[in-house]
Amino acid sequence: MINKNITFIGVGHISHAIIDGLLKAKTVDKDKIILSGPHLERFNDLGKKYGLKTTTNNIEAVKNAEIVFIGVRPKVVEKVAGGIKTHLKSDALIISIAAGVTFDLLHKYFSAKEIKLVKVIPNIPVAYGLGVVGWVGDYLTVQDKTLVKSLLKPLGLIIECKDEKTLDKLSMISGCGIGYVAYFMKNLEKIAKSYGLNEDDVSKIVLNTFTGTVKHLSETGESPEKLTSAVATKGGITEEVLKSMEEGGFSKLFSESVKKGYDKIGEL
Numbered sequence: 001m002i003n004k005n006i007t008f009i010g011v012g013h014i015s016h017a018i019i020d021g022l023l024k025a026k027t028v029d030k031d032k033i034i035l036s037g038p039h040l041e042r043f044n045d046l047g048k049k050y051g052l053k054t055t056t057n058n059i060e061a062v063k064n065a066e067i068v069f070i071g072v073r074p075k076v077v078e079k080v081a082g083g084i085k086t087h088l089k090s091d092a093l094i095i096s097i098a099a100g101v102t103f104d105l106l107h108k109y110f111s112a113k114e115i116k117l118v119k120v121i122p123n124i125p126v127a128y129g130l131g132v133v134g135w136v137g138d139y140l141t142v143q144d145k146t147l148v149k150s151l152l153k154p155l156g157l158i159i160e161c162k163d164e165k166t167l168d169k170l171s172m173i174s175g176c177g178i179g180y181v182a183y184f185m186k187n188l189e190k191i192a193k194s195y196g197l198n199e200d201d202v203s204k205i206v207l208n209t210f211t212g213t214v215k216h217l218s219e220t221g222e223s224p225e226k227l228t229s230a231v232a233t234k235g236g237i238t239e240e241v242l243k244s245m246e247e248g249g250f251s252k253l254f255s256e257s258v259k260k261g262y263d264k265i266g267e268l
């Protein structure tokens with residue numbers, strides 16, 4: 001059990017998932033958690049579900065916090081940091097989830113050079129302990145690093161990145177990856193509907209196709225490439241589909257599209 005006062009500033013989609021993941025794993029003390037955001041009604045249910053303290057006052061929320069998660073959108077980080085910086089405990093550990101907000105900016109926003117900072121990029125399945133969480137730290141002691149690792153551990157696969165650029169690259173795979181997979185599923189559903197398959201079954205069919213694929217890969221340890229060739233037998237139908245996708249430039253387009261996202265990171 002991590003016996004620390006933990007505050008969440010900004011309780012939107014991803015903070016919600018992290019809170020679910022941490023509380024379900026019972027590795028943090030619910031009585032030491034405070035949630036803070038401008039609209040109480042948007043996270044009151046979450047607070048009630050686990051019996052957490054909630055507030056709309058960021059300053060009150062951080063006064064005794066030993067760990068502060070910053071879970072607001074990148075453009076709001078400066079305002080939030082400006083509001084709380086003089087009220088933080090001197091040794092508070094700040095964990096920023098905001099994509100693309102660099103350590104340089106965080107130091108500037110918190111007006112402190114030697115503040116303990118962690119940048120984290122989680123993804124939504126952290127709520128079930130099945131996420132991928134990339135992280136990188138700045139001004140952390142060995143003890144701080146151990147604390148960060150044990151705090152994040154129940155959320156899924158934890159990857160410590162060697163620098164911020166690596167974290168940005170990882171975020172393009174795992175953070176955004178959930179969106180790519182869901183987008184692919186949505187398009188498969190569209191095709192299924194256009195074929196006149198029973199509307200009620202379509203989402204279940206697609207979901208089972210994905211969970212079945214993932215289960216098979218994780219049970220066998222097979223690579224996606226090997227599974228692709230096993231399904232796309234020579235002269236067969238799947239091969240025809242994949243060949244057509246390759247010829248149409250799917251791989252190239254996908255890779256270029258991810259690159260466009262990566263190039264946007266610094267502009268958020």
Ligand SMILES: NC(=O)c1ccc[n+]([C@@H]2O[C@H](COP(=O)([O-])OP(=O)(O)OC[C@H]3O[C@@H](n4cnc5c(N)ncnc54)[C@H](OP(=O)(O)O)[C@@H]3O)[C@@H](O)[C@H]2O)c1
Binds near residue numbers: 015076099122123
């Ligand atoms: N979503 C993901 O999968 C994901 C993955 C990795 C990283 N991230 C990063 O996580 C951050 C949050 O993303 P999200 O998807 O969770 O966004 P979101 O759902 O919009 O959540 C942002 C939250 O910040 C709150 N907020 C706004 N101003 C605030 C203030 N002054 N003080 C305290 N709270 C304030 C908002 O409250 P109101 O709604 O009441 O205004 C909202 O609940 C972003 O920086 C994003 O880059 C997200």
